[in-house]
Amino acid sequence: MTSVSKKVRYAVVGSGQISQQAFMPGIGQTNNSQLAALVTGDPVKADKLASRYGIKAWSYDDYGQLLSSGEIDAVYIATPNAHHTYLAVDALAAGIHVLLEKPMAASVEDAEKILEASTTSAAKLMIAYRLHHEPATVQMITRARNGEFGDLRAFTSTFAQNVAEENSRGHNGYWGGPVPDMGTYPLNAVRNLFGEEPVAVHAVGTKAADRGFDFHDTVAVTLRFPSKRSAQFTVSYATASAESFTLVGTKATIVASPCFMFGPSIGISYVEKTDDGEKTHSFDPVEQFGNETQYFSDCILKGTDPEADGEEGLMDMRVLAAVEQSLKTGETVVLPPARRSKQVQPEQALKLKPAKEPSEDEMISIIPQSK
Numbered sequence: 001m002t003s004v005s006k007k008v009r010y011a012v013v014g015s016g017q018i019s020q021q022a023f024m025p026g027i028g029q030t031n032n033s034q035l036a037a038l039v040t041g042d043p044v045k046a047d048k049l050a051s052r053y054g055i056k057a058w059s060y061d062d063y064g065q066l067l068s069s070g071e072i073d074a075v076y077i078a079t080p081n082a083h084h085t086y087l088a089v090d091a092l093a094a095g096i097h098v099l100l101e102k103p104m105a106a107s108v109e110d111a112e113k114i115l116e117a118s119t120t121s122a123a124k125l126m127i128a129y130r131l132h133h134e135p136a137t138v139q140m141i142t143r144a145r146n147g148e149f150g151d152l153r154a155f156t157s158t159f160a161q162n163v164a165e166e167n168s169r170g171h172n173g174y175w176g177g178p179v180p181d182m183g184t185y186p187l188n189a190v191r192n193l194f195g196e197e198p199v200a201v202h203a204v205g206t207k208a209a210d211r212g213f214d215f216h217d218t219v220a221v222t223l224r225f226p227s228k229r230s231a232q233f234t235v236s237y238a239t240a241s242a243e244s245f246t247l248v249g250t251k252a253t254i255v256a257s258p259c260f261m262f263g264p265s266i267g268i269s270y271v272e273k274t275d276d277g278e279k280t281h282s283f284d285p286v287e288q289f290g291n292e293t294q295y296f297s298d299c300i301l302k303g304t305d306p307e308a309d310g311e312e313g314l315m316d317m318r319v320l321a322a323v324e325q326s327l328k329t330g331e332t333v334v335l336p337p338a339r340r341s342k343q344v345q346p347e348q349a350l351k352l353k354p355a356k357e358p359s360e361d362e363m364i365s366i367i368p369q370s371k
Contacts, residue, residue, distance in 0.1 A: 008047050008297040009036075009071065010033060010035055011040065011058070011098070012024060012075075014083075015045040016078065016168070017041075019078045022288075022364065024251075026289030030294040030353050032294060032301060035153075038053075038057045039059070039063055041059060045254035048364045063087070064094075074097035074099060074296075076099045076101075077101060080168055081176060082303070084100060087104075089118065092114075092118055092123050092125060093121065094123075097125075099124070100125065100361075102311070106175040108317050110296070113312055117347065125310050126309060127310065128308075130288040130289060131185070131207060131323075133350050134283065134291065136256070137349075138348055139281070146191045149251050150166075152249045153228075155229075156185035157189070157233040157234070158234050158244055158329075162237070162240060162241070166367050167369045169181060171214055173215055173288050178236055179324070181235075182260075183233065184316055184320070187315060188316055189259070190245075191315065194226060196226060197226075197300065197340070198223040200229070200335065201221065202332040202333070205219040218235070238279045238334050243261055244259060255273070257269075264354035265371055266285055267286075269283055289355075290352040291350040307342045315338065
């Protein structure tokens, strides 16, 4: 990227539903980022998406050539989790910035490899926690940290959907299942609302007899924090849609719904309940994928480090791995104390207008995630 360029050129790596539905339209809402390339193993997607967006398509075999081509400055990686590691490490080694979808990888060891690569690279790494730039979420985190809800005591959440087994999420084992995919949202929310890291994890999972998943399709997780706070969340791939969380403090109870999803018509809101009554805090929909890209590109252009870096991704990964261990053993997993060096800041909240999302019929060669 030359010094006179004011836009960061992104290659989208992975052409599944999230890329087509959200990232590729959303980047057009930014003023400092542009879509420059696509990496896909599907020749139909390569042809049609490249034509639609006026960009060049590359195969995975030519990924290294793309990284050294001088045609891109950054990659947005949205492949299945098991492929994150080499794609991110190779990009960072080539000096290409990485916006990496969550969860960070498919094991703590792989996440550590990516983090290590970022520490030795001149390029920047950001994990795509889009809600770190969503106004309602940032406001709740800021107010919780400022003590406006009192001493925080408990958090509960449910995040569920009815996922098609035919989708890639339906048959890639634990690390393709509901805990890393959907559990990352309540986990990341409570970690940032509480401002601390869990020290004990226990999980219970079930499998619906009429479904063909190769993992526990419904999982309940309990977390204990060093300040004696507790959190519980349930995620599922085998139920009707559900999406909410409740945060309980000594001054107020917060009920947020919707709280994790995105879209042109989805504005995240929350109800604040106190002894004086209830107050609803409503927020307009924003372009969540454009917001995170705008923020990351701004970090790249200004030479600043993003808040949701590899350390943030690793903090979630160690809990996700503990959930997996607890599901296998039935035991509570104790985690060593940890502390993040960064926090979500109020100025991270952005308000880009939502992009128009393509319908399922307009997306190319996808197996819809939901039944």
